[in-house]
Amino acid sequence: MDLLALKTILLVRDLGSLAAAARALDLDASNVSRTVSAIERELGQRLFQRSTRKLSLTEAGEAYLQRIAPLVEEIEAANEDIAARSQQPRGTLRMTASVAFVLEGIVPLLPVFHDRYPDISVELFPSDSNLDLLAEGLDLAIRLAAAPKGDLISTKLLQTHYRVVASQDYLEREGHPEAPGDLSARNCLCFALPDFRNAWRFRLGDDAPFDVEVSGRTTISSALALREAARLGLGPALLADWLIASDLKDGRLVDLFPDHTCAAANFETAAWILYPSRVYLPLKVRVMIDFLKTEFGRSGN
Structure with a gap:
């Protein structure tokens, strides 16, 4: 049983169909089907239950693939390391x-x-x-x-954090809110997602988190447009740190509550x-x- 055959049955498991695995490997679906059947004959066990609508693992198939997956991944990683020394990715x-x-x-x-x-x-x-x-x-x-x-x-790329920000023009016109609770009386800029629209969450140090109800005349479905609205002084907005880092550095936007941790519904x-x-x-x-x-x-x- 060669490595390509083992990769094939793992791909069938991961992608959920013979056709999807065939596309990933640039093979005909009939070739993938024959590979799966050949492995099942060699093992004397059916790995997949096939129907007209879906493909699912048998109990034996699930146990077998769980055992071989780490081995195949390790061999693939070793092969990639060797290839990277001599091949230019293309x-x-x-x-x-x-x-x-x-x-x-x-x-x-x-x-x-x-x-x-x-x-x-x-x-x-x-x-x-x-x-x-x-x-x-x-x-x-x-x-x-x-x-x-x-x-x-999945693999984590970066941890994200949120800040409540507003422009200098807005703060000169409306005043700086003293505490997060003051936002309930402000015309806030709302992001058109369920977790962002009606309440923002805050936490000070190790204190218990608390929610502040927010509302406003402007609700926007684009994070870029929301940032621009905040820059123009239309109100406070809850925005991701990676989106406003340069604005905070250059003073286009001001972090209203730097001592607080802020989020929409989840800090993590x-x-x-x-x-x-x-x-x-x-x-x-x-x-x-x-x-x-x-x-x-x-x-x-």
Whole structure:
């Protein structure tokens, strides 16, 4: 039983179908089906239950794949390390992230990435909707969340934090709120997501967290537009630290409560790198993941 055969059955498990595994390996689905059948015959056990609608692991299949997965991953990692010494990563890398994160986090890094990996072309798909990586043929995604959900493999890129900010013009006109509770009487800028719209959460040191109800005349579904509205003095806004770092440094925006920890619904949020399968990780994807981790780590996040 060769390594490609083991990778194939693990991909079928990870991606949930013979067709998806075939696309990832650039093979015909019939070839993948024959590989699975051959392994099942060799083992004398059925690994997958097949139906017209779905593919699911048998009890024996689940136990077997759990045992072999770490071995295959270790062999793949060793192979990639050797390949990296002698091969230049190449190909087209397709990735997605929110519009704001693409603009603020990814695009500024592209000159360095292209200088380092001239044979990799990058296709970016900015979207504030969570695109389906398998359906859209994407290699990886960056998602902002408390914790990733679903079957995708994930690794943390950076811990995110939120701040309540406003412009100098706004503070000169309306005055600086003395405490987070004062925001309830202010015309705040609201982000059109359920966790952000009606209440913001605060914590001072080790004290218990508390929520402050917020409302305002302006609700925006774009983080970039929300930041611009705050810059223009339309009111206080709750924004991610990576989005407003330069504004705070240059004085375009002011952190209203620097002693408090701020959040929408959860203090533990992060940017996560997600990709379809740990088993089949092309060199172009591996170097992008390592590059992003290094660059964001260098920035102190």
